[in-house]
Amino acid sequence: MTSRFTELVVDCHDPERLAAFWCAVLDFTVIERSESDVEIGSWEPTVEKVRDRQMPPTLLFIRVPEGKTVKNRLHLDVSPIDGSTDDEVTRLLGLGATKVDVGQGPGRSWVVLADPEGNEFCVLRTLEPPH
Incomplete structure (x- = not known):
């Protein structure tokens, strides 16, 4: 018997x-969407x-009444595929992201x-092929 990881839920x-x-x-x-949630993906399950x-x-993404109060115990990491990490950070800031300090250091x-909504995520090294 086996299970599959099918959804990651964000309150x-x-x-x-x-x-x-x-x-x-x-x-x-x-x-898929309803009054209280929206599901997104790269494929149709x-x-x-x-x-x-x-x-x-x-x-x-599921609507809940309470707000986020502490640093996430689980977060997403993203890697740009067609530009530099700095360029991707600039793009994401333009989409509404904000820089945060979670003690990562310089x-x-x-x-x-x-x-x-304040959910932390990391932008990692670029996966863009070298020129």
């Missing part, structure tokens, strides 16, 4: 806003596809940002 106040932000960050699309092999999880090879 939030405004699922539409966060889904739009993360769609722009990751080039995902909305898969079906039972057959999920059973066939492990696929990237979707992100599911001189790190990654940059810690927060999405529009």
